[in-house]
Amino acid sequence: MVNHLLSRESKGPTGLILAVVALMVVFSFLNPRFASVENLQNVLFQSSVPLIIVVGATLVILMGSIDLSVQGVMGAAGMAWILITPNTRTGLDYGVWAWVIALGTGVALGLFAGLIYERLKVPSFVATLGTWYVGLGIGIMLYGNGLLPSLTNEALARWPTRLTLGIPNSFWLAGAVVVVGLVIMNYTRFGRGLLAIGNNEAIARSSGISVSRYKIMALAIAGGLSALAGILATMQLGSGSSDIGSTQLFTVIPAAVIGGTALSGGEGGVLRSSLGVFLLVILNNGLVLAGVDPDYQQGVFGLILILAIVTVAWPHRNRLKVAK
Template identity: 55%
Template sequence: MASTANAKSMNRAATGQPTSVVASFIKRNVEVISISASIFVLAIIFSILNPRFASVENLENILNQAGLPLIIAVGATFVILIGSIDLSVEGVMSAAGMTFVLMTANSRGGTDYGFWAYVVAIGLAAALGFFSGVLFTKVKVPSFIVTLGMWYVGLGVATVLFGTDTMPFLTNDDLSTWASQQNLGMPNNFLLGLIVAILGALFLRFTSFGRVTLAVGNNEEIARGNGLKVNRNKVTVFVIAGAISGIAGIVATIQLGAVNPTIAAGNLFIALPAVVIGGTSLAGGKGSMLGTVLGVILLTTLTNGLTLADVSPNFKTAVSGGILILAIVITAWSQRDRLRISK
């Protein structure tokens, strides 16, 4: 295949045709290019409608708002890459966020466990992910049902921990304003999201775990037939997704400076479309973290831009949904045959 392509390329060059390198680059990166173009077009339109859209303050604001969904979307990308879905994100985030705040200096008092607050919160989230993974692979319950149940388990854990006392606030001002503080010209929460995405991309590209994940998503039976440990890979993916949801839960509480059991409400349905817009196939086996990052930025830009463009709240949801469908259709057009497969 490769030699045929090279021969064709040489032939085109010899006959004066445009080099296939550009065409091949475009073909390989069609999703990334189309999302980048979409972001650019949206930015132009919104800047015309309201010049404040392009202000430094607003660009910082967009990145700040993209930070949390980006972290969630990285975990969701892993799960979607194996052709599954994780609906437990919001419940797991709530459980981790509540655990974190109650183990940190907060308005309810109690002991500040410092570093261990992070470890326990993320550990709890990873454990919930582990149970989802085991139930999914061993009991053969579809992932959307298992994780829907785990959503409520997480929410239940958060509600029990919350009890009937007042809402706990973080009492450390440095911590409660950390998310919006700047480093390297970006808000900390976006920077953290970017780091998580880069690590995710490296994992996918350079580790055997990443290659097995893509193989499982491409064709589970062939992967199993080739001796790959499919179930172990799937459980690991859910553990990673759980741990990432835990990080997101902590970031959400730091961002608000407080926590309640519904702290994560609405986040899943920003992250999942962002992953799909980013070119990750719902059928599994294909996708990239770069696409996910761009998908999150696209959706955040859209939400922010509609507000700045004075779109009435009565129409905003519908307009946002319409643009979302359009973006998904455009970016997923090239994979429409694959999307017919459902797992």
């Protein structure tokens, strides 16, 4: 059964790949600038943060749960990181420990959500929604009323956009996270366990899988990846902001669904969710270059998003249930 579940990761991405290619062709026809090297690099850059988040979100969704804490975790971790990295407010420089502390903040918030979810049997959307506000509160307190903290280390500020082999560094980081996510899902007991839990939790328990531990671990990993995304987004912005992740959740969850990762769990995978991210980023980028009036962009984006979900996710409609 486990091998059957695992094989689902590689099934079904062809339609999504064709949809991504079709969008690229259409937008290239509407505006040749879309296919320029500079714009394609920009697409990769724009994809970096949501790609990191979607890996953690997918691990949680695959077990039939959902993580809504992204914005709060990103805000708390991003603010924690910039205040102990060379900045205009504190002047502190903790070096690598700034990363450890910021990532640890995300993991701690994820563990907090996981313990509430599993130990107190609170639904995941409630536990993670509460964690969202806890993280947001931490970020706001760290932001304070003082001088806006901005990066003073030029190397850090420019690192995300700097090109390595023609590709932005931020995308190399995101790509590494996606590869690790694929390894976890395809070659570890933990990844197979998440699929088994999402497919049938009772059978997973009877098979000897420590369901409680896996659920808490998945949310902790998701918290750590949201924290990493918060750090990267802060570097891209060049300054601290408690609402650094304000729009990310509404990209990541639809991307996972478009990719065929079922909200009911047990179906989908990191690769498919990542392709969903590319589709949405290309769609948004293409609408801008196509000259769609900003007043109408959100409406057009929403209509095309619905069409994409219906087209790509329709074969999986029986599994797209409300998350546990």
